[in-house]
Amino acid sequence: MVEKTPEPDKRVTITDIAIQLKLSTSTVSRALSGQGYVSGKARQRIVDTARELGYVPDVNARNLRRRSSNQIGLVVSNLWDPFYAHLAAGFEGIARSHGYDVVLILDRADPEEEVLAAESLIAMNVSGVAITPVSASAITRLTDHGLAVIQLDRSVIRTQSLVASDNFDGGNLATRHLLDLGHRRISIMIDHVRWTSGSARLEGYRSAFREDGLTAPEELILQLGETREAMQSSIKTFFNSALRQGVTAIIAANSVVSEILYRCCQDLDIAIPDDISVIGYDDVHWTTLVRPSLTVVSQNVDELGREAANALINAVKHPENRGSATRVLIQPTLLERESVKAVR
Template structure:
């Protein structure tokens, strides 16, 4: 079956014995065309199934009305919420979204940056792999503003909008210490990225301030499965093995902060299989407030990340750059505060004081 050819302005003009220019002006609602002609043109356009060619229009106007969004993995619940917020905010301003995925591969990221340059998008929001800045610099020099999302990229002259992970880890760690824990552990993924590094920094800062000895084995790095199964950013099995080893030596009254709720899920199983009670023997907190967190037994204390606010703030800032807002002396860094959601997995003095449940 031969595909039907897409209707054009020329087809409408031929059917009505009008000029292409008249048809174009009629569809655009120009006053120079009579109401009767506009009605005839619109009716014929509907009959032929005419759809405006947005790409051709963008070539003429030098405006694609498209924002490029580069993320590492769409199956991460945080990025799923982020995508929705960005798409909705962009649509309000008339922009479509072009989504590109790098799977945390530097090679993929360079290819994606080149593709975005060829497509001529109006601006780019990027969660960077954090290996190399040349391709982002080329995109910026081509006239396409680039804004970083959730991860910093030192050396790149670009705005950043993300979560204040240093503060979120500090608040979660303080909550665990206030609950009576004197032996604390942080379970983090093994990627060298700014959110992980900032959470480690916040965790260490609280221990040092509270006079708790900081040892190398207080931070346990989980070898994630990203390299083997890129469609799943985390898997509880990644932290389950770490949790089993930790359960053999952890002292009663200790606490563990997980870098994401999936890691906390693996720790739950490891600890309970070992006969440890949560929170009786060990308190557990996470990051992300994923939908399952409130339904674990016991419900998980976790950090609720402001994904939607990150998305809308980033779009608004990018639109300012696209409209020609001059760069400041230094790129703007906007880090949004997360919310600590206290549930019974960390039941203790601090939970009683805040009364926080969700």
């Protein structure tokens, strides 16, 4: 009798291994799962054959049988913004140390794609999801299916748990530093303030002025747009307008704005910090490589990702606590470098 081997383009199953070795599927299953008794010699033979045939466990099928999963989801807006890449790295490291695999999905900050991401994760039977939300719909879809959910970086539902940087403190910290150095005409540039992260940084900016008995210059609060092209155009328009007159410092309120602002200053021969002082947001790699190096507000993004993973895993393991929303705020840090100088 010729032994039956699986076709090259067909996924190898436990049944294929059992036929190859003339064993029962239950024996093969026990050997590969490590649950139940199989003699040491038989187990090794089964494991070796599985490896030779290219067997890979069907995780989704196993999760459905167990009605549980060692997978958790992470939904972020994009990865070309270094913030999200660092966030994902911190999150994945903690998840892996607890035995969880991370399913990463990008939603491009689109509410419809975010709902599709939620539905995909539900279909995969993940145990929980951390999400940088752009609307409430995806979160509602996930919680309606009984999944643990953590809002990450920003909040769209106040009654849902959140792990975020203290964005108010970050905006205040940057502005306070400039005010203490004598700056008064300080512009803050941000893509938009639709999300709680950006709006909180803006409120921190205004608060720092109030603390000194001053009024924040509202005309210098610039929302640049959501694409790189729009941001670059808005920044160059600002530098070429009368509005720039008297401005001695700029706060770039996220990492993408920081990068584009720095490049615009180079293109327009605006010397940092001699012509204008600049504070960026997020301690990304390039900020220490350029000259002058960029003073930044660090969100401690790796820590943010780690805290989010810990919070989600805790919610997965303790479903009885999901009714009470928790808020974890990571404190930002001002890293002083070469791009800011005092006003004489």
